[in-house]
Amino acid sequence: DIELTEDDFVSWYNNKQWSEEIMVPDPQERKLRRFCKQQGFKITDVERVKAAFDKADKDGSGYLDQQEFQQVYSKLEGIDISQVNETKFRILWQEVDEDFSGSIDLL
Numbered sequence: 001d002i003e004l005t006e007d008d009f010v011s012w013y014n015n016k017q018w019s020e021e022i023m024v025p026d027p028q029e030r031k032l033r034r035f036c037k038q039q040g041f042k043i044t045d046v047e048r049v050k051a052a053f054d055k056a057d058k059d060g061s062g063y064l065d066q067q068e069f070q071q072v073y074s075k076l077e078g079i080d081i082s083q084v085n086e087t088k089f090r091i092l093w094q095e096v097d098e099d100f101s102g103s104i105d106l107l
Contacts, residue, residue, distance in 0.1 A: 062105055063103040064105075070089060
């Protein structure tokens, strides 16, 4: 049996109370935050994109097809979907659909 003293507990608590696992219990959210740190993005900007992505992902698959992505793009650009420049959008889609699968994920 290991006995835990009050000092040991206070020391452990002080070292762990602000750990990422305690502060951000959701593994997906931690993944998103690590991505932002690695890429140098502001978490607020990525959260805004993620919210639009999640709203467009009607089936909850974690992937967007071209039409769903067009909805996200128009929302983030603040324009009506009918105002999306088709040529510009097609080029953008080719850039984000790196594997040419017809769908993209957020990260």
